[in-house]
Amino acid sequence: MAFVRNQWYVAAYSAEVGRALLARIILGEPLVLYRTSAGQPAALADRCVHRHFPLSASQLDGDTIVCGYHGFSYGPDGRCVAVPGQQRIPRTARVSAYPAAEQDSLVWVWIGDPERADPGLIPRAPWLDDAGYTTVRGMEPLAARYELLVDNLLDLSHETYLHGGYIGTPEVADTPISTEIDQEQRVIRVSRRMDNAACPPFYAQSTGIGGRIVRWQDIEYYPPCLYVLHSRVAPAGVLPRPDGTDPDGFHVEVVYAITPSTETSTYDFWAVARDFAPGDTDVSAFLHDSNRTVVLQDVEALNMLERVIAAEPPGTQELSINIDTGGLAARRMLARLAEESACLPAPVP
């Protein structure tokens, strides 16, 4: 499948973007990210117009990047403001500036026609920047096409097999799911409600629940980039109150940003935000290490799968069963978004 352009993508966590230059390749486009002295994130093409030296390997002087090779200088809008040894700055001396926006502790960049960049389209992950939640996070580079990560996250039945002993128990693979495509909201929902399930170590150790649990997994995927797993666990039999409040449940928002880097590599941003044990550093360290282990299990599996798929002749068939309902929905919506983006009329000047 092709990249989906004309979309917002997570380029970095807010904390990664500062007064040092950060290189990221997104949808095959090399970017350099930094923060201006006014605190705004800036994203420019990471290639000097002169001899294509990476600007990320250069220096910031105020809000200007001074190319580390011969000193062309670029402002945060990408315009060249100085060239060495001469007064005249060639008119074409500018690098592309990418629309950038910061929301929910994430720095998003728009890949596509800048005229169409509307920050109102950025999907939300408010828990990541909410004082009521304690969040751990990380990013693992994946040597696989992003579609494999989408497939992986939309079908959590793999937890039972790939992540047994961490987050998987037999009930995950055995419980039926309900799947929705919401074309207006542009979201895919996959819901799995386990009434009476074994408690995997990830939740037993972090919540202190001893016995069996109610375990709800409600996924919302906003293609192409943002994935949220609303996870609720509670002792078996304990449900939200009739008025909708849920003081006896433990809530974990597991957020992934799936950002394609090249055709066969992906940034796998992951975050775990919880509404219990606030600020407890032991619980944070445990959840961080456990989730990172789980992510790395996926990374290892998907890296291997990428090598297998890359070697297959085109048109090699797969076999889909009921557990793939969500993944297939995601593929359909991604294909639709890619098509829509390819068919966009040129913007009105």
Next chain:
Amino acid sequence: MTRVYRIEWVPGTDRLRGICHCGAAGEAHDPVSMWQWLLAHPAHPAPGDLRPGTA
């Protein structure tokens, strides 16, 4: 009306049930043909017309 297409896994069986926002409902044995049937809205094919296995 929001355009929501839903597939439920029929409890106690291996079958899938698709429910369209227009009120149409159908069943299938695999998700590929179930999505095909649903997303053909408004022209949902007759049950016998589903061809499983083609994405």
